[in-house]
Amino acid sequence: MISKHFVIGGAQRSGTTYAYHLCADHPDIEMALPVRPEPKFFMQSTLVTQGYAYYRETYFGKKPGAHVFGEKSTSYIEVESAAQALAGLIPEAKIVFVLRDPIERAVSNYRFSLMHGVEHLPMVDAFTREHERVENYDHQRFSVSPYAYLRRGQYIEYIEMYERYFRPEQIHILIYEQMVASEDAVRGLYSFLGVATDYRAPSRGEVINANNAEVNEPLPDALRSQMRAHFAPYTARLRAHTGLAIPEWE
Numbered sequence: 001m002i003s004k005h006f007v008i009g010g011a012q013r014s015g016t017t018y019a020y021h022l023c024a025d026h027p028d029i030e031m032a033l034p035v036r037p038e039p040k041f042f043m044q045s046t047l048v049t050q051g052y053a054y055y056r057e058t059y060f061g062k063k064p065g066a067h068v069f070g071e072k073s074t075s076y077i078e079v080e081s082a083a084q085a086l087a088g089l090i091p092e093a094k095i096v097f098v099l100r101d102p103i104e105r106a107v108s109n110y111r112f113s114l115m116h117g118v119e120h121l122p123m124v125d126a127f128t129r130e131h132e133r134v135e136n137y138d139h140q141r142f143s144v145s146p147y148a149y150l151r152r153g154q155y156i157e158y159i160e161m162y163e164r165y166f167r168p169e170q171i172h173i174l175i176y177e178q179m180v181a182s183e184d185a186v187r188g189l190y191s192f193l194g195v196a197t198d199y200r201a202p203s204r205g206e207v208i209n210a211n212n213a214e215v216n217e218p219l220p221d222a223l224r225s226q227m228r229a230h231f232a233p234y235t236a237r238l239r240a241h242t243g244l245a246i247p248e249w250e
Helices: 016-024 052-059 074-078 080-089 102-115 123-128 155-162 176-181 183-193 221-242
Strands: 004-008 029-031 068-072 094-099 171-175
Touching: 004 016, 016 029, 016 068, 016 094, 016 176, 016 183, 052 068, 074 080, 074 155, 080 155, 094 155, 094 176, 094 183, 102 123, 102 221, 123 221, 155 171, 155 221, 171 176, 171 183, 176 183
Parallel strands: 004 068, 004 094, 029 068, 094 171
Antiparallel strands: none
């Protein structure tokens, strides 16, 4: 019998590591290790073909009492073959997507890339020239494009892609701003995963995986306005599709 499984599948720089710790702290949940580098099991066909038993035995079974098993691999949200592989191996798996204000997510993504020597352009150039660079990267080094600052925030496109393989009730959208501010959001996550909702994780409120303040180049107002206009139709579709109000993104 296949155990209860879920994946935290993205989006990058949206608080997925924080969500990972909220889950890993919970006595009912065992999370796949290591946290970094992420397993990305369902993006590797040579691993997927090993089957469910291999996945279960390789990543889980080390936490007594756990009855729900999770993996965090943030590239999954962007990779259709990962959705297809997961649906083929564990069709009843649950999917958690952590979504952040797409402008703030893009800025954090840029700063993270800059901090790790992946990005060298000024922020304005990096964002305005994305279309020229988004596929021009080392595919051996990176599982997804490090330059997809805007595209990565078009969340509705990825959710609709996953709904081709999973029922809507298998997908939980967790808004980053609500996750860090509201116990209700965390309880909602626990409820979706089918674990005790009255547990308070020790990592609650911790700052995890933050960017280095030294690379915090400010976002120019003109560019912010352009980005707001770019994301507006995608966020409107997200709200209409999911019923989420998301006032924090206004």
